[in-house]
Amino acid sequence: MTITLKQNQSADNRINKVFSSTTKSYDVYLIDETNVINPVFVLVAALKDVEKFNYIDAPEFARKYFIRDIVSLDGERVAVHAAVDVLTSFASDIYSAQVLTGRSTKNINALIPDTKLKNSVRGIPQIKTFAGGEWLPTLTASENGIVVTTFGGGITNG
Numbered sequence: 001m002t003i004t005l006k007q008n009q010s011a012d013n014r015i016n017k018v019f020s021s022t023t024k025s026y027d028v029y030l031i032d033e034t035n036v037i038n039p040v041f042v043l044v045a046a047l048k049d050v051e052k053f054n055y056i057d058a059p060e061f062a063r064k065y066f067i068r069d070i071v072s073l074d075g076e077r078v079a080v081h082a083a084v085d086v087l088t089s090f091a092s093d094i095y096s097a098q099v100l101t102g103r104s105t106k107n108i109n110a111l112i113p114d115t116k117l118k119n120s121v122r123g124i125p126q127i128k129t130f131a132g133g134e135w136l137p138t139l140t141a142s143e144n145g146i147v148v149t150t151f152g153g154g155i156t157n158g
Contacts, residue, residue: 005053063089
């Protein structure tokens with residue numbers, strides 16, 4: 001199995017990572033008790049050649065990894081402990097997903113409750129006359145939605 005070591009210059013929580021031009025590929029083998037989420041790659045290299053890297057591209061696993069620890073096993077081998085970068089590994093799936101988001105910097109949907117966005121709604125008086133009185137609904141905003149209050153004159157017979 002071949003992996004490529006890279007220098008990630010972006011924050012861990014970014015999908016589109018920025019890398020330096022310095023890379024190095026190694027043939028590796030895995031520790032017996034490892035997994036695809038947090039693998040331990042063993043490679044033949046000097047510790048000083050590997051410690052400048054902080055990111056791994058492992059095409060055979062179809063994943064990208066953060067380097068969490070590098071341990072010298074002997075003068076010729078190092079164990080690289082990694083943790084999967086799910087954002088970059090599954091970026092195309094994330095971008096193509098059809099989802100309903102609760103927050104957006106654009107395209108605001110007034111039907112989705114958003115506690116960080118304060119709606120300013122004022123009363124809209126409407127006056128409609130019917131036999132014997134007036135109907136005066138007023139729309140006001142509350143924490144539970146829109147409240148309709150009505151005021152009107154009484155119906156008189158006379």
